[in-house]
Amino acid sequence: MNATPTHQALDPEFRLLVLLVSIGFFMQGLDSTIINTALPAIAKNLQEDPLRMHGVVVAYVLSVAACIPLSGWLADRFGVRNIYFSAIIIFSLASLGCAWAESLNELLIYRVFQGIGGAFLLPVGRLAMLKIIPRTQFLAAMSLMSLAGLIGPLIGPTLGGWMVEYMSVRWIFLINLPIGILGALITLKAMPNVLEPTVARFDFGGFILLIIAMVSLCLGIENFASPQHPLWWSLALILAGLVASLIYAYHSHTHQNALFRSKLFKNKIYSIGILGNFFARLGGNSIPFLLPLMLQVAFGFEPFMTGLLMIPTVLGSLASKPIIRSIVQRFGYRRVLLVNTLLVGLCIASFSLTTADTPLWLRTMHFFIFGVLNSLQFVSMNTLTLKDLNQQDASSGNSFLSMIMMLSMSIGVALASTLVNMLGAYYGADNLVAAFHMALICLGCINIIAAYIFWHIPKNTPV
Known part of the structure; x- marks a missing residue:
């Protein structure tokens, strides 16, 4: 019987490759969050209603969701370096287009191209590491890369708010250019063009x-x-x-x-996990979009202050990471997801109790708690969904989960914006606070309903 290979430190020859994939992960994470605090300023720049700017977020996220199934096939067919290099170029040029867009429709077109580039960055980068770096060093490589994924969302909202307030709206897109140029140069040096000799026809x-x-x-x-x-x-x-x-x-x-065979869904745990991910993320994924909008449009906060206020949410997410595994091991997936789904729903609804005069310490604590609960929810759901897949279905199952996560985010943002606009029309333009509050209550209730899905997790499901 062969011994399990031990995990080793990363060899110097692979560090440049990990840095490269980290750059792509950072660009994607930064771009997904930097826009949220800048939406009202972008609306003003384009002479649009800030409550109708959700398309800027949806166009990007939906493009990412749509192109995820294509990424792996293209990398196998044309080589990881060629596709990764193309992704960085597309992303960077689209960012330039976004910076100089003169209308909302023009901005949306460039955001779609940004999403296409962003869809290939992380999956193809991760695939390149999987093919090039020895398995014994893969854990060390993934740990280093994940740090970049945490830094992007951590600084994104604050950086976006600061740039809008003290520089120009264009800079939230132009910041991608120097990062993209660096990434493109390292790609040519550090990433071999590994491809598969035989590739099945694309569906x-x-x-x-x-x-x-x-x-x-x-x-x-x-x-x-x-x-x-x-x-x-x-x-x-x-x-x-x-x-x-x-x-x-x-x-x-x-x-x-x-692309995704129906046999995937014969696995009951996987089916529950996919359904749970879709519905439970509708509320949780819309909050990073909705809260900055409420703080600025309804409460009158400045963009930079809004960005600073979003930091506790990310810190809560980081603080929860070390304890998630022990919580799930102690209480089991079913109990954790049932209770936590209810808590996330209540936390989302409780944002409706805040006003412009809510004390800073209380708002900070509120956002931090939401970050902890939301992170516990997402990590537990993802782990549950993928844990029983066999090796043959792992790649396809993971791609489908990634697509569902992005789809849920885009529908969640669209739903949140629709609720605010419908309720805004009902309450009147002078009472936007009530419209945001009621929208948050609705999103919280949708999240609570998702607990019904996790009720079907078998009680004896092993961790």
Whole structure:
């Protein structure tokens, strides 16, 4: 019987590669969060309503979700270096386009291209490390890379607020250019162009069905409160999304080379985890978008102060990381996710109790607690979802989970914005605080409903 290989420190020859993948992870993490505190300023710059700027977030996240299934196949077919280099160039050029966009529609187009570049950065970078770095050193490499993923969201909101207030809105996009140029140069030096000798045909039919499903559902929810589109248009989009989803479900069952085979969902734990991830993230993922908007538009806070106030949420997430494993081991997945889903829902709803006059210490503590609970929720859900997959289904299952996470984020942001706009029309422009408060209560209730999904986790599920 072979001994389990021991984990080793990272050899110097692989450090530049890990730095490169970390740059991509940092760019993606930074860009996902730096925009949130800058949305009202971008709206002012483009002469748009700040409550209708959610498309800037949705366009990016939805593009990432749509392109994740394509990333692995392209890397195998054309080589990891070629695709990673292309991703950095696309991301950087799209960032330049975003900086100089003169209208909202122009900005949305560039955000879509930014999302396409961002979709390839992390999966292809991680795939390159998996193919090049020896298994005994992979844990050390992943640990180093994950630090970059934590730094991006930590500094993103504050950096965005500071740039908007003391520099220019354009700089939240232009900051990607020097990072991108550095990344492109290191790619040519540090990443070999590893590719697979034989690659199966890509399931373009299934890929198109998935894009139609995701885009239709998201746009249908996003346009629900839009005065520019009739109600039937939104309902038709949602129906088209549901029909495309059902056709894909049949396709995944009958097509031999489907992106995500239906057999994945014969695993009960995986199915519960995917459903739970989708519904539980609708509220949790919309909060980093909704809170900065409420603080600035409804409470009148400055962008830099808003960014500083978001730091406790990230610190709460970091503080929870060392204790999550012991909590799950002690209480089990079912009990942890049932209780924590309820707590996250209550915490989201409790943001409706805050006002512009809420003491700073109380607001800081509130955001920190949310960060702890949200991190515990996401890590527990992800671990539960993937833990029972066999080696053959691990890659496909992980890609589908990543896609669902991004889809849930885009729908969550669209839903949060739709709720605020609908409630804003009901309460009137002079009472935006009430609209935000009621939207937070609705999102909290949606999260609490998600606990029903985790109720179906078998009681004896091993950790």
